[in-house]
Amino acid sequence: MDFRLSFIEFAVEQRILRFGEFTTKAGRLSPYFFNAGLFDHGASLCRLCQFYVQAIKADGLAFDMLFGSAYKGIPLATGIALAFAGQGRDLPFAYNRKEAKDHGEGGLLVGAPLAGRVLIVDDVISAGTSVRESVDIIRAAGAEPAGVAVALDRMERGQDNRSAAQEIEANYGLPVIAVASLDHLLGFLQRHPEFAAHAAAVRAYRQHYGSSL
Secondary structure, eight states: OOHHHHHHHHHHHTTSEEEEEEEOTTSOEEEEEEOGGGOOSHHHHHHHHHHHHHHHHHHTOOOSEEEEOTTTHHHHHHHHHHHHHHTTOOOOEEEEEEEEEOSTTOEEEEESOOOSEEEEEOSOOSSSHHHHHHHHHHHHTTOEEEEEEEEEEOOBBOSSSSBHHHHHHHHHOOOEEEEEEHHHHHHHHHHOGGGHHHHHHHHHHHHHHBOOO
């Protein structure tokens, strides 16, 4: 099975991906909900980060280090660095604080110095605010953002007919790597007849809110 479909199956098994009726931050009534914050055990986080590594390697993007956006990006950057290390690549990583620390090492950044091409990691892309903040932090340090890696691309319209990922690519010139997308979610649903009712709801939601580009 393709690793992207395996990821969707894993997320459903872990109840990270659920079906029903959920209100999104944009006020849309969604037939599914993905909450990466529920990867809250060592084994599940480890498996998630292995999926990230598969997606990043499959994309072939060149980068030198990882940056995790506070807060959900922090364990992701750590876990992905560990997963890469397990495969023989030792990557530096860093993350930011929401508020600057005025004692000890101080500052907004924790971890390795930002340098070279930096891959931003997060759970999902919504309005792009987190990405903009990360890009500003990386460039202010004299490094260059290389791209953004997320777990799930919902492929929904953002401010116009483009998806949030397409807006990031257009506004910042950064590629977005997703472990899986709404296409893979629908592929999973089609393979499992027991989810037939949910499949119809997800297709209808995509037709109404999905990117047209």
